[in-house]
Amino acid sequence: MNADFTHKVVLVTGASRGIGRAVALAFAREGATLVLAARSADRLAQVESEARDLGSEVLSVPTDVTSRDAVAALVDAAMDRFGRIDVLVNNAGIGKVGAIESAAFEDDVRQTLQASLFGMINVTQRVLPVLRRQGSGAIVNMSSVMGRKAFSRFGSYAIVMHAVSAFSDSLRQEVAGGDIQVSVIHPALTATDLLKEAEEAEMPPPFRHMTPLSSEDVARAVVVAVRRRRRRVVLPRTANMLLLGEALSPRVGDVIATALTRRPIARVLGMSRGKTYHETIASHPSL
Template sequence: MTETQARVALITGASSGIGAETAKRFAENGTAVVLGARSVDALEATAEECRDCGVAAAAVQTDVTDPDAVAALVEAAVERFGRLDVAVVNAGIGEVRDVPLSELPREQFEAVTETNVHGAFYTARAALPHLRERDGAIVFVGSSKGKYPSTSTPVYAASKWWVRGFAASVAGRAGPDGVAVTVVNPTGVPTEFGSAFRETTNAQNLDPEATVSAADVADGIVYAADQEGATAVAELDLYRRDIHERF
């Protein structure tokens, strides 16, 4: 038996940071959420916060580098709720900063590429057939580094350039079918991003008073997903005010 719900959103990388904030924003707006991430305990904690808003929330342990796991995540959403209205492609990691390419461990290149590139592809591929049925929305979390060069993290930057190109191309195919496709590009956000390979995270490195917050990005994602009619926000840049100073 499927569970009746007004709207259903799926979010990858939902155990912390932007993904968790996005899940809570959707829940506050009355949208049921299906959350995917590798960290089970943190994922369930986010789901419980969403349930406290009065909506249904499902936590599904998911490694986005595994296409079968991503397919199972999407199928879990459809089996439980009978629909999928929004997919947020958020899961991502970055390599160690300022390492010469000749010294960057290959496993970091592969991990960043498999998570940010392959994971985005697997999520879009699994979700789009269901989004087409609902005239739904797919939101990719990009980065300012996907629009400008990054000498400190070239692999991460390249993965986000790919995400932007992929999203625009997906829009060319899915847009005529009624699916809104958006890329949201934040600058650095003070979250636990960086924990995979770096000694310090963004939360430790960035001043929360001078940067874009995870809540700001979540608001942008929900705004993009809420567009109705024939229009869609193709790309939304959320930059700290001094971003262009470095150029």
């Protein structure tokens, strides 16, 4: 993809808040034209207005990505208005905290699969023919560090994030040979509303002292991933130590995950640099 995003059409799902909002605004600053999708029309309208203030042309389409009809209408609306889609950011999703033995676990897996995986599949299947006709484009899928190493009490989310990684890996190879690029982003804990319903004590233990990334950190990584045709981005880079340990052996991965539960070690590994997730959320009620 050309490094210049001016007038490139970027479709962002889950754009109403958190990482998706930050991604939309980051591309707006780059001069892109935006198509914004999420369920809540009010919040979407707010992000639309912020992006317009940055000079972007914007179409927002309230959409539930789990509905095939709604996704078809989203892509049709984008094509009617702009005639092309250059970048798809598959970001919409949910996350639940809870042990595998909890009564809600199976439902948590189903709901997360529905929103975060099947939603991604729906949107990709609708947008990919557009990119193929154009002969170019980029797809960015939002996974998580949890998509490569699961933590306890985060099984439902980790299952789905691993599935997103596998989906991205297959997709990248299926479109290889043309000018369609596929990137997968693996951010660590990020300060958004995603886990705000979880009590601090219920959080996956390695998260307890962790300082979250900001949505803007992740958004910058998304822009760079498209610009530099990155296949996989792990954020922050120090999280690669955990993934490398896990690749060597689950025993080493577990030792690093356990070590992260201790603040001094989390600090040395660069994962505890200030406020925790709950402290950050409490000090910024509208992330």
